[in-house]
Amino acid sequence: MNAHLHTPSLAAMAPFIAPHGPLRVAINLGNPVLAGLDAAGEPSGISADLSRALAAQLGVGIEWRIFKKADDSVQCVRADEADIGFFAIDPVRGEGLHFSPPYVQIEGAYMVRSDSPLQSNGEVDQASHRVTVGAGSAYDLFLSRHLKHARIVRAPSSPAVVEVFMAQQLEVAAGVKQQLQADAQRLPGVRLLPGRFMVIHQAMGMPAQRSAAAREQLNAFVEEAKQSGWVAQAFVRHQIQGAAVAPAGYPTPD
Structure with a gap:
């Protein structure tokens, strides 16, 4: 120690x-x-x-x-x-x-596909978008309060978010910025939106x-x-x- x-x-x-x-x-x-x-x-x-x-x-x-x-x-x-x-x-x-x-303090970020028209965090909250988060996670709780139009799709856990995002062809994945960055390095055809949408304390x-x-x-x-x-x-x-x-x-x- x-x-x-x-x-x-x-x-x-x-x-x-x-x-x-x-x-x-x-x-x-x-x-x-x-x-x-x-x-x-x-x-x-x-x-x-x-x-x-x-x-x-x-x-x-x-x-x-x-x-x-x-x-x-x-x-x-x-x-x-x-x-x-x-x-x-x-x-x-x-x-x-x-x-x-x-x-x-940890940043929360959004992942999208490389060909997504989304370029900023502020564009995510649209009725045509489905955002996946880990069920019961801090991101789930935060986005449940703040997203007014986009639909939340809850993955079984935070580590399963990208798997659900890819399998269900969803528009956005939300989670720990570092984890999403690691996933983006190993998966082709995805990218992170710049910045952060929340800070976890x-x-x-x-x-x-x-x-x-x-x-x-x-x-x-x-x-x-x-x-x-x-x-x-x-x-x-x-x-x-x-x-x-x-x-x-x-x-x-x-």
Whole structure:
């Protein structure tokens, strides 16, 4: 673990943050920028590193809850079947959860076919367009609020978005910019629209019924991880590109 995260021991908070003994962590593999599995099948990435750092400060072990979809991870923490998870801050998800301030900002982008007439993000919201997103993802929640004319087609998960886009001959795919860029490099005949249509504010979360002190300590842990440079160093360690360390505090709601 990176030696530059110098926050005080949280051992006294362990009964409040991890009341069942080990720190039960919900990890969503749907966003490869943040989490994946290593060769041994263990969680890896910045989300896993933050989990291990928090568990070390609490003086407890870890039990992983691994999911392929963000919504399943949300439901796990909301039901108090995990103590922490990693979520995009969204008002629809807020019920039953406490979000820390975000630690990472990630761009959402659109993919189209090379011969598509679309040239900008502002042209997407037309009645003749079908936009595919991962069901229950931050992109799904955001576009469900903001698209007034285009029809949303929900793929089973975020990693399946491009597969559905190609198989169903849809007009637009929406998702993590880095993932879509990687897909565009391996697939002929597709391109990304320039810029971004949204910014995801990725945070840690815990069940809302945790004590005020537990919520405050989680917030302080995340803020220190950013302020100390630990998050920026995690970007380097995991070769994360295209994301940014979130500024201090909470974002302005969209």
